[in-house]
Structures are given as C-alpha cells and as structure tokens.
Amino acid sequence: MKPILEIASLSKKYSLRHEQHGYKTLRESMMNIFHSRATSEEFYALNNVSFDVEAGETIGIIGKNGAGKSTLLKILSRITYPTAGKITVRGRIASLLEVGTGFHPELSGRDNIYLNGSILGMMRKEIDKKFDEIVDFSGTERFLDTPLKHFSSGMQLRLAFAVAAFLEPEILIIDEVLAVGDAEFQKRCIGKMEAVSKSGRTILFVSHNMGAVQALCSKGIYLKNGAIEKIGGTPEVIQYYLNDQPVSDTARITKGKVHQIAQVKAEHNGEIVHVEAVVESANTGAVAMDLRLTTINMEPSGFGSLGTFNPDHKIQLKEGKNTIQFSFPTGKLANGLYYLSLDLTEPDKEYFDRADQVLMIEIANAAEIQHGRSLQLGWNYGPLKIDITRKA
Amino acid sequence: MEYEIKPSERFKLGLREIWQYRELFYFFAWRDIRVKYKQTVLGFAWALLQPLAFMLVLTLVFRRNINDLSIPYPLFAFSGLIIWNVFTGGITGAANSMVTNAHIIKKIYFPRLIIPVSSVLVALFDFLMTLPLLAALMIWYKVAPEWGNIWMLIPAILLAVLAATGPGCFLAALNVKYRDFRYVIPFLVQLLLFVTPVIYPANYFSNPLVQKILALNPMSAPVNMFRSFITGETLNTELCLISIASAVVFMAAGLYVFRKTEKHFADLA
Numbered sequence: 001m002k003p004i005l006e007i008a009s010l011s012k013k014y015s016l017r018h019e020q021h022g023y024k025t026l027r028e029s030m031m032n033i034f035h036s037r038a039t040s041e042e043f044y045a046l047n048n049v050s051f052d053v054e055a056g057e058t059i060g061i062i063g064k065n066g067a068g069k070s071t072l073l074k075i076l077s078r079i080t081y082p083t084a085g086k087i088t089v090r091g092r093i094a095s096l097l098e099v100g101t102g103f104h105p106e107l108s109g110r111d112n113i114y115l116n117g118s119i120l121g122m123m124r125k126e127i128d129k130k131f132d133e134i135v136d137f138s139g140t141e142r143f144l145d146t147p148l149k150h151f152s153s154g155m156q157l158r159l160a161f162a163v164a165a166f167l168e169p170e171i172l173i174i175d176e177v178l179a180v181g182d183a184e185f186q187k188r189c190i191g192k193m194e195a196v197s198k199s200g201r202t203i204l205f206v207s208h209n210m211g212a213v214q215a216l217c218s219k220g221i222y223l224k225n226g227a228i229e230k231i232g233g234t235p236e237v238i239q240y241y242l243n244d245q246p247v248s249d250t251a252r253i254t255k256g257k258v259h260q261i262a263q264v265k266a267e268h269n270g271e272i273v274h275v276e277a278v279v280e281s282a283n284t285g286a287v288a289m290d291l292r293l294t295t296i297n298m299e300p301s302g303f304g305s306l307g308t309f310n311p312d313h314k315i316q317l318k319e320g321k322n323t324i325q326f327s328f329p330t331g332k333l334a335n336g337l338y339y340l341s342l343d344l345t346e347p348d349k350e351y352f353d354r355a356d357q358v359l360m361i362e363i364a365n366a367a368e369i370q371h372g373r374s375l376q377l378g379w380n381y382g383p384l385k386i387d388i389t390r391k392a
Numbered sequence: 393m394e395y396e397i398k399p400s401e402r403f404k405l406g407l408r409e410i411w412q413y414r415e416l417f418y419f420f421a422w423r424d425i426r427v428k429y430k431q432t433v434l435g436f437a438w439a440l441l442q443p444l445a446f447m448l449v450l451t452l453v454f455r456r457n458i459n460d461l462s463i464p465y466p467l468f469a470f471s472g473l474i475i476w477n478v479f480t481g482g483i484t485g486a487a488n489s490m491v492t493n494a495h496i497i498k499k500i501y502f503p504r505l506i507i508p509v510s511s512v513l514v515a516l517f518d519f520l521m522t523l524p525l526l527a528a529l530m531i532w533y534k535v536a537p538e539w540g541n542i543w544m545l546i547p548a549i550l551l552a553v554l555a556a557t558g559p560g561c562f563l564a565a566l567n568v569k570y571r572d573f574r575y576v577i578p579f580l581v582q583l584l585l586f587v588t589p590v591i592y593p594a595n596y597f598s599n600p601l602v603q604k605i606l607a608l609n610p611m612s613a614p615v616n617m618f619r620s621f622i623t624g625e626t627l628n629t630e631l632c633l634i635s636i637a638s639a640v641v642f643m644a645a646g647l648y649v650f651r652k653t654e655k656h657f658a659d660l661a
Binding site: 014074075076077078079080081082083084085086087088089090095101102104106107111114115118119120121123124 | 394395396397398399413415416419422423426427430431495496497498499500501502655658659
C-alpha cells in the first residue's frame, strides 16, 4: 500500500521585510516600486523536508519553538502553501491547529456545534448524527441554548474539542491541544486520541509535552532549524532531542565551593537504577547527597537522599576525587522519561552543588503479567503507582 | 481521495471543490444573519427601516424635480433602493469578509471564495425581507404590477448578486493586502449611487452617449429590470446588454484576482 502522506523536498521561504509597518498601505507599495527602501532577508521556515507517513502511524513532531513544526502542519492543512516541494495526500486531513475555529460568541452552543462542524468539513447530516455524542463528550448539555459568550473558557474548549474529536478524518493533525484544559479533560482527550489511532487512522502530533508524545506516538521526528534532524522510534528521537539541548552551567549555583559534582553516570537493569557520581573535594567533610526525579515536563516526581533524613547515612568525603555509588528501585514509577538531578548539601548549613537535570533516564517497567499493562507517564495520573490492598 | 499540495498551479476556479463545501455558503450566511440582528431590539426590522427612511428623505428632496414617472415617487425610489442595497450590502460585506474572517482563514482550509459570496447572500436575504414591504407600498399607492414582466425579477436579482460578487471578491482580495480599501469602499458605493438609476429614472439623461457610458455600470440593468415589473416600461435592450456584459467582465476579473491572491491570505491577514 502506498504511504498515506508523501512529503518530498518540502520548503517554505518567507521574506522578512525589515520595516516599521505591519501591513502595507497602497502608498508604501507605490513608493517601493521606484525605490525599494525596505531591506528583505530570506528565511527558510522549512528546508528540504522529506518523509513518508504510512497509514495508521502516529507520528510525534518535536523541536524547539521556531523549528518549523507549525509551518509544516500549516502546509499540510493547506492554510499556507509551500515554496518548493510536493506533498501527496491520500485521505482526508483534519487539523486541530486550533480547536474552536469559527466559534461565534453570540451564537448558542448548539449553533456553534453546527457552524464549527461545517467549517471543519462535516456535512450537516453527519453533524445531526453525531450531535448527541458531541454534546455528551463535551459535557455542556445544560448550556446548549446559551450564547457561547456566557460559557467559561474551559467549557468553550471542551465543546470545541468535542466537535473536532468527532470528525472522522484519515489523517488527524494535532498541535498542542493538550496544553489546555483540566487534567480530567486531558485524560479524555488522550483516550480519544488513542481510540483514533487504534481505529487505524493516522495522527500527526506536535507537542512540547514529551510524556504525551511518548505515550501516543510510535515514531518521532525532530525538527531543527527547518530541517529533519532525527527521525525514528519515539524514545530514541526524544532522547536525541533532549541530549541536543545545550547543557548550561547556569543551573549550578556553586562556583568554587569546597565540594562539587564533577560527573554523573547512570545505568539501569530491569527495575533498579545504578547511579555513579564523582565529587571533587578541596577538603574533607561529611555531606548529604540528594536525588531528585522530574518528568521531562519538569514536574517533580520523586525525592531520595543519602543523609538528609538520617545523619548516619552521610557521605564522608576525602580530599580529591570521590566516587559515590548508589541505586534505587523503579518499581513504583510510571513508565516514561525522567530527568535526574543531584544536590550536594550539608543539611541546614550549606549548599555545595546542584546539578540540575544532568541525566535523562527511561524507566520501562515490565508490564503486569496478566494484563500486559503498566502505568505510563503519558496517562497523566502522575508518576507514582500506589499499591492498594483490599480489606478482606 | 488523493490530492497534491504544491507551490503554484495553473489558474482554476475550483468549482468541484466549492460544490463539496456547498453547505458552508449556508452556514456562513446563516451565522452572519443571526449575528447581525442579535442584541438589537428591532431585530429584522432594521432591514426594513433603512430603505424606508432613505425613501422618505429622497421623496422630500426629489419629489418635485422628478415628475414624469408612471408611478408615485416613493414607490419608485423604494423599489430602486432595495435592489440597490443588494449591491451595496453585498459589496461592503464581501470586501470586508476576508479580514473579519481572518481568524478562520488562518486555521482551517476550505475554498476561500465561499466567504465573500456568503456575504453577498446576507445582503440578498435582507432584500427578500423587504419584498413584503414593497408589496404593501404597491397596495397603498394602488399600483398594479405588470404581471407580464414578472419573469424579469429573477434575472434582475441574479444580476444584482453577480454585480456585487465580482467587485466584492476583487475588493476582498485587495483588502487583505492593502487596508486602504476599507476606506475606499463606503465612498465608492456612495458615488456609484448617483450614477445608477435609483434616484432618477433611466431616461433622465437624454444624450445617447451619456446613456451608454452610464450603462457600463453593472447595477443599471438589474435596477431597471426589477423596476420594469412595477412600471411596465419596456427596457432598452442595448443598454441592458452593455450593463450585463460589464457585470460579467467585473465578475471574471474579481474571481481571477481573488483566486490568484488567495494562497497568500493566511500569510498576509
């Protein structure tokens, strides 16, 4: 079967005009015919990008702001046109570039469902058929005949997403919708997206939420300065992307303190992570070493320490290089990518060193045998699995 | 379904695609109509009040100057005004439509032509609302229509829509790029009123050359045709054809410019 999307040498060039005014007036244009004062600079938002998407794939597109992610999606959804290259599309594309497009504040919820649905490309009959489901999914049935302007922004968003979720395109383009809405709603959205991808449809998902990308996407594309930097399996691409960020020294609060973290390594086998840290000391001393885990969206997820809670566990440092090894179990952590940070302190007295996000580790606990399912960070339930016991 | 997204294409109207999205005409027009009269006390009455008030003013000013009419002046003015309003409402709405809908254009793809055309449909709706009032005025003045000319209503209305759509699309496209046209449009429309046989009858100017020049106005045929249903006057076929040809030329030019520039709308709006 032919790929559902074939993107071949796609480029988009913008001319940056260095001038004061945002939009043109006739007079300006006329004057520019005679002497062009505005200097212009060419800028490639996308530069020779090629890749194929097979039907049923879920592809995560990651990259920094300005890497060309949104331009790519805009071209795919035909809002803007490429300067060069070609895309062959074999199916209906629907885009959630911004949900709620065409919503009008003066119209009722009911009217807006019809309006928005038809702008998104649904036929009236289709909307009639799915109307109840849409209303159900959005949870706004009580306000259906209220003008939209009286809806809370959360309700507007839910309604908007509900309409879009019931489009049935072969290719669904999603850009950062998950950044908004409450946790419960996000969960429903992710559930819906999973259902969409399980039904064999193709999803292109752009997000800064690495957890969500990892949970949903089978394949990743890392865009950098308008070109594909890395394409492949999601964990691999995410890892590459995160390692590609320049590691800054600014996170360190110490310079020239007595004890400093020089090097950190980690490896994990199965359900245990082994960490090896090298600390350089100008003097002897007893310190505590703290371990912090954060998700890659910087949400704090766990804390452990040698010495902060129990002075007996403090580490005796000698002058010169000290190698400290410790390990921790990952059995209760959700599967996903985490940052590991280390702190070196003397509790209540001094902060020697703080090495923020020095390493990224992927925790992949085996699935629970009977059900083949294990807790995923991308589910947004939080990183900790709680074992509950039923009272007999 | 397979299609390609490529940089430049030959000029196409894209009628098949517009047909696929046909329901959008209705939804956009329906939205604009609902929103237009929301939060107004008088609601749809506004569509009636405007031509009625204008008719009263015109009657006070011109009643004595224009007297070789076969029907009372108020009826004459009103019938001209309501079809004229299809043009002014349509062209103003269409010209601003791309800018007012910029937030949609920047996010979702659909044939862009639907937006200005739907704006013209809103003006057409207002016109249809005023028809009962026209009938009431005819009864009041005891003027019987020329039933033999009733078929003229259809081409008259279609031509008015055509006359508004062509320049409307043209101005809509330009307005995206040059916001100057926001200020040009009301002024242009006011000027045009005086070269259209709305306030005065078509035979007001007797010089045949002047008549021909004025017939270049795409609205002169629809106004005369619409009114011939009430007055029963026979029309000057040659002048009508000039006006229709002009409307067709404007339509073609408008569509061409619109389709040519529409790819850049999202980048410019």
